[in-house]
Amino acid sequence: MGRTDDDTAEASAGLHLLDTHYREHPQTGPTGRRATNATPGTPLNIGIVDHITRCVAEVVDHARTEAPKPTGPLPDRVADIYDWYLQHTADAGPEARLRRDIIIKRQQMEHAIALGDHKVVRTHWCPGCRTLGLKWNSHARRAMCLNGRCLDRHGAGRSWTLARLATQYILDQEIRARRAT
Numbered sequence: 001m002g003r004t005d006d007d008t009a010e011a012s013a014g015l016h017l018l019d020t021h022y023r024e025h026p027q028t029g030p031t032g033r034r035a036t037n038a039t040p041g042t043p044l045n046i047g048i049v050d051h052i053t054r055c056v057a058e059v060v061d062h063a064r065t066e067a068p069k070p071t072g073p074l075p076d077r078v079a080d081i082y083d084w085y086l087q088h089t090a091d092a093g094p095e096a097r098l099r100r101d102i103i104i105k106r107q108q109m110e111h112a113i114a115l116g117d118h119k120v121v122r123t124h125w126c127p128g129c130r131t132l133g134l135k136w137n138s139h140a141r142r143a144m145c146l147n148g149r150c151l152d153r154h155g156a157g158r159s160w161t162l163a164r165l166a167t168q169y170i171l172d173q174e175i176r177a178r179r180a181t
């Protein structure tokens with residue numbers, strides 16, 4: 001389970017930032033460097049609240065489906081949901097654990113994108129051409145490959161969802177881990 005520790009910590013940190021800052025101060029950045037115009041009574045950032053709710057629900061649903069034992073109450077702090085997830089799926093089957101790691105990785109990337117960190121896709125290999133050079137397209141909500149020779153069958157540049165990148169990343173890790181043993 002050690003190989004997911006960094007991704008879990010990052011996912012947790014991202015969720016914590018979204019939960020504690022964006023939820024309450026939709027008009028300022030996470031660092032608080034920009035002057036705030038938020039007035040009392042400013043509504044919550046509904047998009048962020050939805051995002052957090054959806055992510056937590058996905059984790060809880062999967063944990064409750066796969067956990068060998070009853071999962072008990074959820075943690076008090078929303079960002080602790082990933083530790084709770086790992087704890088309750090530690091003895092689940094290998095496929096369930098792989099699926100869990102993919103969910104955590106994807107959510108870690110989704111939190112980064114929600115926080116405006118579009119660079120998160122740059123460290124991922126393109127699943128099509130296996131080179132680095134992906135760029136996030138906010139409109140399409142996909143990572144576009146900038147390699148001019150990486151084309152689909154219609155001759156258009158290829159692009160990937162975060163789910164696809166997360167799956168590739170975890171499967172690559174799994175292959176490396178198997179080779180190492």
Ligand SMILES: [Zn+2]
Pocket residue numbers: 126127128129130131145146147150158
């Ligand atoms: Zn490519």
